[in-house]
Every structure is written in C-alpha cells, then in structure tokens.
Amino acid sequence: MTLLTRTEEVTPAPVARGRRPAPDGRSRLGRGSAVGLGVGVLWLSLLVLLPIAALASTAFEDGFGAFRDAVTTPEAVATIRFTVGAALLVTAVNAVIGTLVAWVLVRDDFWGKRAVEVVIDIPFALPTIVAGLVLISLYGPQGPFGVNLVGTQAGVVLALLFVTLPFVVRSVQPVLIDMERDVEEAAASLGASGATTFRRIVLPTIAPSIVSGAALSFARALGEFGSVILISANLIGKTQVSSAYVLKLIESQDPVGAASVAVLLLVVAVVVLVLLDALQRRTARRG
Amino acid sequence: MSIVVRGVNRWFGTFPALTDIDLDVPAGGLTALLGPSGGGKSTLLRIIAGLDHPDTGTIEIAGRDATALPPQRRSVGFVFQHYAAFKHLSTRRNVAFGLEIRRRPKDEVRKRVDELLELVHLEQLADRLPSELSGGQRQRMALARALAVQPEVLLLDEPFGALDAQVRKELRDWLRRLHDEVHVTTLFVTHDQEEALEVADTIVVINQGRIEQVGSPAELYDRPANEFVMQFLGPTTRLGGRLVRPHDIEIVEDDRPGALPVTVTRLLRVGYEVRAETRAEDGSTPWVQLTRGQADGLGLTEGQRVWLRPHASAAAVPVSSPALVPSSASGPA
Numbered sequence: 001m002t003l004l005t006r007t008e009e010v011t012p013a014p015v016a017r018g019r020r021p022a023p024d025g026r027s028r029l030g031r032g033s034a035v036g037l038g039v040g041v042l043w044l045s046l047l048v049l050l051p052i053a054a055l056a057s058t059a060f061e062d063g064f065g066a067f068r069d070a071v072t073t074p075e076a077v078a079t080i081r082f083t084v085g086a087a088l089l090v091t092a093v094n095a096v097i098g099t100l101v102a103w104v105l106v107r108d109d110f111w112g113k114r115a116v117e118v119v120i121d122i123p124f125a126l127p128t129i130v131a132g133l134v135l136i137s138l139y140g141p142q143g144p145f146g147v148n149l150v151g152t153q154a155g156v157v158l159a160l161l162f163v164t165l166p167f168v169v170r171s172v173q174p175v176l177i178d179m180e181r182d183v184e185e186a187a188a189s190l191g192a193s194g195a196t197t198f199r200r201i202v203l204p205t206i207a208p209s210i211v212s213g214a215a216l217s218f219a220r221a222l223g224e225f226g227s228v229i230l231i232s233a234n235l236i237g238k239t240q241v242s243s244a245y246v247l248k249l250i251e252s253q254d255p256v257g258a259a260s261v262a263v264l265l266l267v268v269a270v271v272v273l274v275l276l277d278a279l280q281r282r283t284a285r286r287g
Numbered sequence: 288m289s290i291v292v293r294g295v296n297r298w299f300g301t302f303p304a305l306t307d308i309d310l311d312v313p314a315g316g317l318t319a320l321l322g323p324s325g326g327g328k329s330t331l332l333r334i335i336a337g338l339d340h341p342d343t344g345t346i347e348i349a350g351r352d353a354t355a356l357p358p359q360r361r362s363v364g365f366v367f368q369h370y371a372a373f374k375h376l377s378t379r380r381n382v383a384f385g386l387e388i389r390r391r392p393k394d395e396v397r398k399r400v401d402e403l404l405e406l407v408h409l410e411q412l413a414d415r416l417p418s419e420l421s422g423g424q425r426q427r428m429a430l431a432r433a434l435a436v437q438p439e440v441l442l443l444d445e446p447f448g449a450l451d452a453q454v455r456k457e458l459r460d461w462l463r464r465l466h467d468e469v470h471v472t473t474l475f476v477t478h479d480q481e482e483a484l485e486v487a488d489t490i491v492v493i494n495q496g497r498i499e500q501v502g503s504p505a506e507l508y509d510r511p512a513n514e515f516v517m518q519f520l521g522p523t524t525r526l527g528g529r530l531v532r533p534h535d536i537e538i539v540e541d542d543r544p545g546a547l548p549v550t551v552t553r554l555l556r557v558g559y560e561v562r563a564e565t566r567a568e569d570g571s572t573p574w575v576q577l578t579r580g581q582a583d584g585l586g587l588t589e590g591q592r593v594w595l596r597p598h599a600s601a602a603a604v605p606v607s608s609p610a611l612v613p614s615s616a617s618g619p620a
Contacts, residue, residue, distance in 0.1 A: 098499035185338050186359045186371035186429075190436055200388070204375040284375050 052266065058259035070260035075236055076245065080261065082153065082270055083242040087122050087221035090160040095214045098168025099206070106176040107170070119168070123163050128226030136230050151233035156241065159227040168213030175209040196261050204284045211280040215273050222269055288347075289314035289440055289472040290335060295344030297330055297496075304330045306496045307345065312440075312489075318464045319487035321519070327496040328476045332442050334386045335378050335474070337361045349439040364471075365431030368445040370425040372417035374447055378428050379404065379413040385436035396506040403431040406465070423454040427461075434469065447482065480520050484508065492516050505570035509602050517604050524593060525606055526573045535601035538563065539594045540583055546594035549573065554582070554589055563587060565595065 038093065059067050063135040077231065105117065119278055123131065135158065139149040149155030172234040179202070185199040250257040289563075290312035297305040305327045312318050320328040333339040335346055337358035345354045353361050373381050378386075382403055386396045404410045407427040407580070409617060417425055426446060447455040463486050466473055477483050483490050484504045492499040492507065492515070500512040511517035517530055524533045527547050541544060549565035552572070556562075563575045563584040573595060587593070597603055 119570065151337075180369065180371065182367040182369060182371040185358070186365065186367060187373075187384070189336055189338070189361075189363055189365040189386070190432065191359045192384075192388050193359065196388055200384075201373055 014178040059263040070257040078237040082145040091218040094217045102172035131227040132230040160221045168182040170211045171213035193248040207283040291347040295341040318489045319483035321483040322493035362439040364438035364441040366443040407431040440472045536575045546596040
C-alpha cells in the first residue's frame with residue numbers, strides 16, 4: 001500500500017514549518033521531537049489513515065462507476081441528504097446554544113450550578129442506545145407529554161441534539177474561564193456596548209473553541225447510530241440516517257456500496273471541517 | 288475640578304473597601320492615588336471609571352454627574368495593570384478600536400491612529416500583534432488606545448506594576464513627559480511611593496479605605512499628616528518618642544540641649560550612603576543615614592558614644608503605635 005511508504009518518507013522531512021532553519025540552511029529536529037513525530041505519525045497511520053485507505057480502496061474496488069452508482073440510488077441520496085442536513089442543523093444549534101450554556105456556567109452564579117455541570121456530561125456517559133430508549137419513552141406514543149416524535153425528522157434531530165450537547169459547552173467553557181475580564185472592561189470604557197464587545201472582542205477569542213466543539217458535534221451527528229435508530233423508526237426516504245443505511249447494505253452483502261456511502265460521508269465531513277476552519281479564521285481576523 | 292468624589296462608601300460584603308471618600312482631582316493635573324495593596328485605591332479608580340459602583344456617594348466627571356452613567360458614557364480612558372490588550376488585533380487596530388466603533392471616517396481614524404502611534408513611539412510596530420510586543424510596548428499601546436477617544440480623564444491602574452524595574456523607570460519618565468504634552472487630567476494608582484513622588488503633581492494617600500492626606504509631593508514629604516503617611520513615603524526611625532527621617536538626624540560628639548545620648552552599634556556602608564545603627568539608654572535603636580563624607584568627617588567607629596538630634600527643619604510626627612509600619616518602607620529596625 002502507498003500509505004506505508006509515505007510514513008517512511010515523512011519522518012525525516014522538515015515538518016515543523018514555523019521553525020527557523022539551522023544556520024547551515026538545513027532544518028533540524030531535535031532527537032526528542034523526531035521520535036515524537038515518528039510515533040505520532042505511526043499511531044495516526046495505524047488508527048486513522050490505514051482504515052480510511054482500506055475503506056477507500058473497497059469503495060473503488062469495482063471502479064468509479066460502481067461508486068457513483070452506489071451513492072446515487074434514490075435511497076442513498078435521500079439518506080445522505082437527510083443525515084448531512086440534520087447534522088448541519090444540529091451543529092448550528094449547538095454552536096449557539098452551547099456557547100450560551102457555557103457562558104451562563106462561567107459567568108453566572110446560581111443555585112444548582114454544580115448539578116448542572118454534572119448533568120451536561122450525562123449524554124457522554126449514557127450508552128447511546130439507552131439515550132434512545134429514554135427519548136422514546138418521553139417522546140414516543142406512550143410519552144407523558146402527548147408528543148409523538150417516533151418516525152419524524154424532528155425526533156432524529158432531537159436525539160442528535162441530546163448526544164452532541166456537551167461538545168461546544170465543554171470546549172468553550174475553559175476558554176471563557178481563562179479570558180481576562182479587564183479586556184471586556186477596556187472595550188466598555190472605550191465606548192463599546194455589550195453587544196459590540198461580544199462581537200468584536202469576545203467572539204474572536206472564543207471562535208476557535210466554538211468551531212472545534214461544532215466540528216466534533218458535526219462529526220458525531222454524521223455518524224450517530226444508537227440514539228437515533230429507535231426514535232427514527234428507520235423510515236426509508238424520510239428518517240433513515242446514513243449509518244443505518246450503511247448497516248443495511250452490509251447486512252445485504254454489499255460491502256462496496258457501504259464503503260462508497262461511507263467515503264462520500266467522509267468527503268462531506270472533510271469539506272465541512274475545512275469550511276468551519278475558514279469561518280473561524282475569518283472571525284478571528286475581523287475583530 | 289475635573290473629578291469630584293463626594294461621600295463615597297463601598298463595602299465588599301462586610302468589609303469596608305472605601306469609607307467616606309471625598310476627593311477633588313484638579314483639571315489637567317497628574318494625580319497619584321498612593322497606598323498599600325488592598326487599601327482601596329484601585330476600587331476608587333474603578334468606581335470613577337464606572338467599572339464598579341459606590342454603595343453611597345456621587346462621582347462627577349468634568350462637571351457632569353456620572354454616578355449613574357455606564358463606563359461607555361463617562362468619557363474616561365482606562366489603562367489596566369495587565370494591559371488588557373485585544374489579542375487578536377494588531378497594535379494599530381487596538382488603538383483604532385474606540386474610533387472604529389464610533390464609526391468615524393476611515394481617513395480620520397488612520398490619521399489619528401498614526402499620530403498616537405507616533406506619540407507612544409510604536410509607529411514601527413503598528414502591524415504587530417500584542418503577543419509580539421514587550422510589556423512596556425503593550426502598555427504604551429494601551430495608553431494610546433485610551434487616549435484615542437479623547438477622554439476627559441485618563442485613569443491608570445498600577446500601569447507599570449507588571450513591568451521590570453528598568454522599564455518601569457523609563458515609562459515613568461516618559462509618562463511625565465507625555466502628560467506635559469497632552470495635558471489630559473490623569474489619575475493613576477500606585478503602591479510605589481518613589482513612583483508617586485517622582486511623577487505626580489498631587490498625591491492622595493489612601494490606607495484602609497480612607498484618605499490619609501492629599502498634597503504635593505513636597506508637602507507630604509515635609510509635613511506628613513500622621514505616622515502612616517510619614518512611614519509610607521520613605522524610611523523612618525524613632526528618636527525619643529518621635530518619628531523622623533534617618534537623614535534628618537544630626538550626630539554630634541558632645542551633649543547639647545535636646546540631644547539623645549546613644550552608642551553606635553553598627554556601621555553599614557550601602558553604596559554612597561552609610562547607615563549608623565545606634566542604641567539609646569531607653570533601649571530604642573534609632574538609625575542615622577549619612578553620606579560617606581559625613582561619616583568620615585565624624586570619624587565614627589562602632590562602640591563610640593555620640594548624641595543624636597533632629598535637624599531644625601526635620602519632618603517629625605509623634606509615635607503612637609509601632610505596628611503600622613509597612614516593613615518595606617521602614618529600613619533596618
């Protein structure tokens with residue numbers, strides 16, 4: 001495989017771009033950094049790059065035509081469209097609400113704050129299938145609120161919101177804690193309103209953490225299975241998520257189709273992550 | 288008067304941070320709020336800026352009652368001890384911030400920012416980020432940023448407190464010269480009596496939430512209102528129930544009226560000065576600060592018996608309790 005030879009090439013190459021070259025013109029890594037880099041690249045290769053390469057090679061096993069056919073069946077298009085759309089929606093909501101929750105947790109003192117701190121992490125701690133059961137008992141046909149979300153797209157979005165809640169909160173919180181209050185006071189004494197200070201001073205500072213939390217939410221939402229599978233009822237063309245679709249393809253002995261859909265999702269994920277990064281850079285520059 | 292503070296009290300819980308503060312800060316002056324840490328001086332500055340609120344009392348800035356105004360509308364420039372730089376913005380954008388949010392025309396902003404960067408000698412570093420500036424440069428940037436919006440008063444909270452001694456001294460001289468150029472009413476907080484004596488026209492000594500004395504540096508040094516002020520402004524020593532400055536004591540070799548007989552216990556040379564530590568019969572241990580020339584002229588030796596008396600013009604206050612002395616300003620005990 002091409003991957004392994006690439007690993008060997010990377011190790012001696014001058015990877016640290018920001019580093020000033022040594023006086024003799026060659027860039028050098030200390031022994032410690034060289035070992036660190038080597039281990040890091042090897043680890044990444046084994047855990048991430050290798051499986052991705054295997055996935056890609058399976059997807060294109062029968063040529064590009066087979067890949068295209070696999071991802072353009074009406075069922076595939078519908079499920080990918082719905083999954084990506086739901087993930088984007090969930091990501092956007094999390095970016096706003098998660099930041100708000102983090103803000104309240106850092107800046108406000110209220111009774112029960114410690115309890116809320118613990119509650120935030122519950123979606124992480126709960127096995128996702130249990131989360132699915134809980135949601136169905138609350139928002140299912142026998143739910144206490146009389147709201148039946150089983151088999152609806154709203155139900156899927158709700159489940160995704162539940163499991164991705166902590167990402168933005170937990171990534172923004174430490175940055176807000178570290179942020180010096182005098183910076184906001186300086187902006188205020190220069191005449192900036194609260195909204196202006198937030199937009200031009202606070203937001204650029206926390207934008208990278210919002211983006212990294214949002215990226216994690218998006219990734220998680222894109223691949224979520226356990227919490228969604230019950231409430232979605234897996235209705236083809238309506239609430240079927242792509243992870244369920246992939247499972248179905250595997251179960252029906254179509255590994256190429258499954259890998260193809262997975263590769264497409266991967267590409268979508270990369271594109272979205274790159275866009276999010278660009279957005280963050282723009283926010284930071286604008287000030 | 289540019290800032291008028293009347294009857295200000297402020298409690299943090301049950302702790303009285305400020306008690307019955309009345310203060311007039313003259314327009315165009317450079318006034319220091321001097322006192323030990325935790326004495327309330329920063330709290331007073333923040334209350335004037337609108338960053339904190341008084342529990343009672345009023346604040347007037349440039350003839351306007353500002354007590355209920357938010358910081359945005361007080362026309363106050365504030366400089367923080369730790370710079371409070373906008374880390375994601377270049378030096379130029381930091382300085383321009385106040386003008387940009389007022390939506391001034393771009394040309395005007397650029398012109399004004401150029402002027403200010405020149406004033407604080409940062410024109411070469413206009414495009415650097417704060418992280419690429421030294422502490423002194425960051426503080427000059429913060430000062431330019433505060434001046435950009437042409438505030439009625441400039442408030443500086445321990446502006447040089449985070450800098451090393453050499454830079455602190457340079458910036459101190461520079462602030463003095465800048466103030467002579469710009470003439471904006473300036474109030475700055477410091478716990479460094481040397482800084483206050485060197486830079487300020489007027490010093491306000493604050494201790495335990497109360498104003499101890501207000502006056503020019505010379506007035507405070509020569510006519511301290513009480514023991515605290517005397518001790519805070521420089522080294523002191525006790526001589527026969529009075530507090531005097533060790534350089535205001537004369538050593539004589541015979542008994543004269545008002546002189547205290549002592550024995551020289553130790554002679555210590557510190558650079559250009561000589562410290563003579565002595566012991567009196569009542570057990571007190573006054574010390575005298577002399578120049579090397581004076582010490583040599585007297586031919587002082589350890590164990591010698593001499594008489595001490597304050598100079599005729601010496602500042603002196605009666606001693607009540609010895610416990611108030613902050614150790615940093617008291618010299619060898």
